[in-house]
Amino acid sequence: MKEELISFETAKLAKEKGFNEPCIECYTDIGELYQNNSEKIFFKNSQLLTKFYSAPTQSLLQKWLREVKDIWVLVNFAYDTNKLSAYIQNSNRIPLIDGFSMYDTYEEALEEGLFEALKLI
Numbered sequence: 001m002k003e004e005l006i007s008f009e010t011a012k013l014a015k016e017k018g019f020n021e022p023c024i025e026c027y028t029d030i031g032e033l034y035q036n037n038s039e040k041i042f043f044k045n046s047q048l049l050t051k052f053y054s055a056p057t058q059s060l061l062q063k064w065l066r067e068v069k070d071i072w073v074l075v076n077f078a079y080d081t082n083k084l085s086a087y088i089q090n091s092n093r094i095p096l097i098d099g100f101s102m103y104d105t106y107e108e109a110l111e112e113g114l115f116e117a118l119k120l121i
Contacts, residue, residue, distance in 0.1 A: 003057040004107045005033070010061070010115045011053040017121040019064055025055040058110050065117050071096065073113040075106050086113025088120070096120060 006014065008031040027033055029051035056064075065071045072089050083102035086109045089095050097116055103109040 003059060004111075005055045006058055006061055006114060007111060008053070010111065010118065011055050013115060013118045014056075014061060015053050017118050018068075019054060019056070019061065021054060021056060021060065021064060023054040023056045023060070027053040027055050029053075058107065058114060061114050062110065065114070066091075069117075069121055071117045071120060073110065073117050075109045075113065078102065084109040086110060086116070088113060088117050 005025060008027045011027050025033055025035060033055060062073050065073055070090050072091065073086055074089070075084050075086050077084050081102055083104065084106055085100045085102050087095065087100070088097040097120070100109070100112050100116065103112070
């Protein structure tokens with residue numbers, strides 16, 4: 001079993017919204033995934049890549065949203081469709097967003113929930 005990393009698009013939005021936790025992996029500014037090594041300088045076709053985006057696991061970003069921003073991203077199973085969807089609330093159980101698309105996997109639903117939660121910040 002392997003933990004899922006957030007997508008490149010979610011990583012860019014997370015950085016914009018203040019996520020700055022150290023991670024084992026990072027994305028370059030063109031979306032390639034690398035081991036995070038601050039001493040390494042990346043080049044692609046002789047062009048210096050200057051922007052890097054932390055690539056945390058979905059669970060780490062979920063925890064950061066919960067503990068730092070008081071935004072809880074939860075995944076719910078719909079018994080009638082056998083599908084999953086994410087919903088977002090704060091610690092007072094006040095719904096912030098509900099009713100996302102339905103997904104076949106927990107990770108797909110969580111990814112959408114994380115992206116939408118970041119947009120609320």
